[in-house]
Amino acid sequence: MRPTTLPHLFVSLTLAGSAAACGKEAPPSSQPGGPAAAARQAMPTGPAEYRIVVKSTWTRRTHPFEYPSGAHFSGLIGASHNATYSIFAVGRRPTPGLENLSEEGKHSPLDAEIRAAISAGNALELFETGGLKNFKDSMVATVRVDPAHPMVSVVNMVAPSPDWFTGASSVNLAENGAWVSSKTLVLPAYDSGGDDGRTYKAPNRNTNPKKPTSRATTRHFVVKGKVRPVATLVLTRQS
Numbered sequence: 001m002r003p004t005t006l007p008h009l010f011v012s013l014t015l016a017g018s019a020a021a022c023g024k025e026a027p028p029s030s031q032p033g034g035p036a037a038a039a040r041q042a043m044p045t046g047p048a049e050y051r052i053v054v055k056s057t058w059t060r061r062t063h064p065f066e067y068p069s070g071a072h073f074s075g076l077i078g079a080s081h082n083a084t085y086s087i088f089a090v091g092r093r094p095t096p097g098l099e100n101l102s103e104e105g106k107h108s109p110l111d112a113e114i115r116a117a118i119s120a121g122n123a124l125e126l127f128e129t130g131g132l133k134n135f136k137d138s139m140v141a142t143v144r145v146d147p148a149h150p151m152v153s154v155v156n157m158v159a160p161s162p163d164w165f166t167g168a169s170s171v172n173l174a175e176n177g178a179w180v181s182s183k184t185l186v187l188p189a190y191d192s193g194g195d196d197g198r199t200y201k202a203p204n205r206n207t208n209p210k211k212p213t214s215r216a217t218t219r220h221f222v223v224k225g226k227v228r229p230v231a232t233l234v235l236t237r238q239s
Contacts, residue, residue, distance in 0.1 A: 042177035047146040049238045050173065052078070052127070052154065056135040057186075058230035065219045068160055068200040073132040073139065073231075074105030078154030078167070079114045080145045085122040086170045087114075087153040093210045094192040098155065102165040102192035105131065105157040124149035132156075142238065150174040158230055162197025162205070164189050164216055166230050173235065182236045186229040189216035 054076055060067040078087065087110070088098050097110025107128055117123035127141040143152060155167030166187045173180050193211035195204065198218060221228055 043147040043150065043174055044177060044179050047144055048179040049142055049144050051236045051238050052141045052143060053138050053234045055138045055232045056132060056230065057232060058158065059135065062228055063220060066200055070160060072159050074157035074159055075107065075129050075131045076139045076141060076154055076156045077101065077107045077110055077128040078152060079123045080125050080143050080149045080152050081117060081123040082149050082151065085117045087155055088169050088213050090214060091212045093212055094194050098192055099163065099194035101155055102157055102163040103195055105159050145173055152235065158189050160200050162202050163192040163195035165192060166190065168233055179237055182234065185233045187231040187233055188227050189221045189230045190214065191216045
């Protein structure tokens with residue numbers, strides 16, 4: 001496996017997610033309703049803009065097993081969208097875009113997949129940032145949502161690794177007919193299903209056919225029987 005090339009650093013990045021949205025939300029925020037709920041609930045009447053901030057919690061102290069030299073996050077990439085589209089889902093095989101993001105840290109062809117969803121009317125806006133090497137900093141982006149596209153998905157590679165990433169899928173920002181003021185989630189690591197490597201710097205072992213995406217359950221991310229998250233995602237409404 002090869003580490004990703006780092007673009008320039010952005011000073012803040014937020015990964016959003018929920019239990020139903022493939023991330024675990026931190027209290028006191030309530031759990032989002034998920035795609036099915038979003039399709040039938042009362043919706044806000046206009047658009048909104050959110051600031052996304054992702055902060056790493058993946059350190060040598062919190063994840064001591066084989067913690068790698070050169071640890072970093074690839075740049076963040078994500079989209080606002082409806083219930084028809086999502087970047088990833090546990091139990092579903094990865095798209096070529098998710099696989100390349102999780103193995104190489106590259107935004108292509110995931111960015112093309114998102115643009116295709118925008119053209120089809122299933123996504124509203126793509127957002128992305130540069131990578132994160134200094135974990136004292138964060139990655140930051142903004143994204144627009146509207147009543148037809150109230151969800152946000154976001155991903156970035158956990159690097160170096162065979163095909164491990166973190167992120168949140170289908171985070172619904174509309175609740176009770178209004179846009180939430182903020183939402184905070186803790187994000188675990190995932191295995192995209194594209195490579196069979198079992199260590200951070202394992203040689204390439206391309207998986208064919210691809211396996212379903214799953215939570216990463218190796219000793220690198222499970223300590224004393226408990227999953228250790230690798231990042232936090234905060235979504236804050238700006239307008």
